[in-house]
Amino acid sequence: MNHQLKTKLVSMLEVVYPSLDCDFLSDQLLSTMGLSPDQAPPPAHQNNWDESDIVLITYADSVQKDGQKPLVTLHQFLEDCLSETVSCVHILPFFPFSSDDGFAVMDYLAVNESHGNWEDVEAIASDFKLMADLVINHMSSRSRWFDNFKKRVDPGKDYFFEGNPRDDLSAVVRPRTSPLLTAVQTEDGERHVWCTFSEDQVDLNFANPKVLIEFAGIIREYLERGVIIFRLDAVAFLWKEPGTPSIHLQQTHELIKILRLLIEHHSPDAVIITETNVPNRENLTYFGNANEAHVIYNFSLPPLLINTLVTGDCRHLKTWLMSMPPAQMGTTYLNFIASHDGVGMRPTDGLLSEDEKQRLINTMDSFGGKVSYRRTADGRDQPYEINIALYDALKGTVESGADHWQLQRFICAHTVMLALEGIPAFYIHSLLGTENDLERVENTGRLRSINRSQWQIDTLEETLDNPLSHHSKVFHELKRLIAIRRKQPAFHPNATQFTLHLGLQVFGFWRQSMRRDQSVFCIHNISNEVQQIALSDINLIGTEHWVDLISGMTIDDLSGSITLKPYQSVWLTNRN
Template sequence: MALSRLEQRIGAHLQVLYPDLDPGELTQACLQAISSPPDAPTPVPHSNLWSQCDCVMITYGDSLRREGEAPLHTLHQFLNRHLADCISTVHILPFFPYSSDDGFSVMDYSSVSPKVGEWEDVSALAEDFTVMGDLVINHCSSRSRWFENFKAGVEPGASFFVQVPGDTDLSAVVRPRTSSLLREVETASGTRHVWCTFSEDQVDLDFRNPEVLLTFLRIIRLYIEKGITWFRLDAVAFLWKEIGTRCINLPQTHQMIRLLRLLIEHREPAATLITETNIPNNENLTYFGNANEAHMIYNFSLPPLLINTLISGNCTHLKNWLMTMPAAQHGTAYFNFIASHDGIGLRPVEGLLTDWEVSNLIQTLQRFGARVSTRTGPDGQPKPYEINVSLFDALKGTVQHGPDPWQVARYLCAHAIMLGLEGIPAIYVHSLVATENDEDRVTHSGHLRSINRHIWQADDLEEKLVGETHHRGVFNALRRLIKLRCAQPAFHPNASQFNLQLGESLFGYWRQSVSGEQSIFAIYNVTDTPQRLNLAELNLLAADLWHDLIRGQDYEDQVAQITLAPYQALWLTDQVPVAEADAAAD
């Protein structure tokens, strides 16, 4: 029987990854594992599965708690009550049973931790929102059944992990941590050394064994059946190991992502793959492939560059970086964020900021309560890896003057910049409500990342969101900005974007909708002093009226000079959709 086009494509990927195996048999095993028919319809290439109305909220399953309720149920209630009109997608960080790293040491990929809820809670959430889940694909917990089986020498697990002789030269391997790369383990077959990229509790899985691939395809099938359609490939850059190489961004890793995308999108046409690769910018961009790998890539350079811009009052590096960023092909998009459960990564600004500028950024944020995590560099010495701090506290002042009265304005400016950029915005739950540094969690957990992993008692947060607090002010302002964005065709994730040259104090870009019916000039004062803007510099098109969406002000004189207050954002458009009036009124 002739092979279908899908079978041929799967077999071609498998032939590269597993040249010693029969690609035909393995192709059928893959299709069976993910439960996809060989004649499944092919998704239309270069189709955008998103619009300007897409906005993601990132959260742990238990970031909000209420006595007597499953945290996932509490989260669902909060979303329906406050965010149903502006958040389309919810990224629930790992909600499985785990042993460390706040979920990223997964013990059982097939069950929901009873501490947060049940699969029914995930499926219920998926009825109202798109759900993005983590595929923690590089490693699993040393307390998992798989690793216990590895030590006992039985399957599944005995052949699931990367192991090398203890005296192997691994000096070329790129490290994201300072811990030992190899962990010595006693097994039924004697002493073995297993590969641990991130910690001794996170043991790397060996995808050179096709049984590991098939196991994860079954896991993906389960997630799809439970309502998850967006998949975050955690730490995927480290997936494939070859001794003598850097063991990061290897060709086999890219081949594996292409294979996963092919299988997943034929199983679920609405499925979306997002690669989490906290690496230098040029390396990160390769995970788009030729629109055949990730649908979206985390825009890791944006957080450190944007924060550096706003605390220094100089947008030069942000502007220069943006000018080098290629437009995402249709069917792909940047996943824009400026805060997450992790820290502010510093590898993504390698080659973009000087060592002195990185040091200055670190020292400034340390004045605002930040901690610094390190990794082992090529010379064996510790190097700064990420800055651990809540975003609200990171923007509490400037390099020159320290803390100042402009914290909220600076904070909202940061989000307005992100919301207007090409790509899909993702906002951490603690950014939405302007959570401060959680010093107590750092003390009690001993982990620096805990500073930005606060757990709110839901009723306490509700009180703050109706009281006279900065939490309420920020929350309402961000909701309004998100809804404004949703009404603008020019803010479609794949709409055209061009940079504006307005000096170092004013940052700006021009967006135009795919069909050309709307233009927006997005301009931001990134300093703590008023800045003059000559509208003639923008070369405004010959519209009779230009309108600032954020403040609701009209501009008829296209050559007037206007003054932007410290950290003021201006979304200047030639067309105001009807929905904008509703968003502005909220």
């Protein structure tokens, strides 16, 4: 019998666990996932997405209604307002938790009772592709596993990574300023557990293969509950070794390959997305050779695009875009400008100078933003992320401060994102134009709360029905642009992309469908001044009929020019 799956799995496991019986371990993993050793592989380089795919990122309780479970309210909002707009819903951790708005999970296999139940989750999964977080790096210090760790019993006794305060840990890369090791009293004395993010988020020990088997069981449960897209949270930190940076280690990459192998053999249409908020070159490594993540977050896009629009200069965005490799078939990018976290600054390393970073930080501070820090190996605190609502991040420019172009600048940012190679993802508070929630920051004491507002559904519906509200203007214009995008083959996430050179105030790129039957020239005025662009600089083909998908404007004279108002975008296509 051909045991192709098992043979491949064993070879991967031997990289991670060279001293263990990997043949036996592979049998345990396959049994846990309900797979046979000769399970047929999925088609190679298969794209489980197309131009119609749009992701919504939301907390389970971002939209609420008195007397109703938030997951039910969210489903109602999705059905009533977004059923023709988004194809995929990423519900941020909806499990019982002790801190970090869900990312300190207490029980991976339960739904937070205050949000709803598994039936509510499955109902959303029946209408939309469901993305869920696999919070794989760490677990709550109030979980049953960690209680068992302190009691020195299974399951949990050896599930958490321990460190020695005498070890040299100076090389460890972390996104926080809190101590790395936390002292814990256990039944057999004091132990020091590794906490990459906080003392309430204790890192799991994947050197113990029982932890991997546990997560195989968790993954299978999620698949059977309707989850089809897995976001591997903070996965870059998964494997730790004192004396190393303990980020991006080879064992981490191999574990991602193992998880992908198991997931895609169980469900060939399932997708893995890695969440690695790191410099661009490091981020790209998570594609592997099209055998790790199907999709990676385009973490450099948010800070670069915001910087472009507040400076009126696209040179850095253009340089970055030209350096980005086209994703292989079966892989692509997840494009986003805002998320539940802040605007990461590490992804700008090597892309913006230190002075440019500081100027961006100062500008965001003037627009009501906050800054979170991380501690470097030499003990310095460096800016890690800017905490700000995207609508307020784009309220003005570096030179002039707040101005009257906020709405247009905000729409321009999303028009750029919608057209780029990859899958667009909208954070719910960007889709709604939500502003800085400083009251929530004060109440929680956490800077990230600035962009984690909660809407009462009645208030939200009333606001969206008010044509004078900027929330309504944002929501309806973004829905209109999304509807246009979803019909264009040239906007397939893997369609060809080339950068155009139209000066520093105009950012442009060209997309061509994989069948080469549609071209779209995406041209954006990223400044607060009118821009004139000669059509000869765009190289439109004279035998084609050209129209702007956004405005309906037709191009009759290719020897002429087009005029773009401040922050205006055009999508010029030869097919409508």
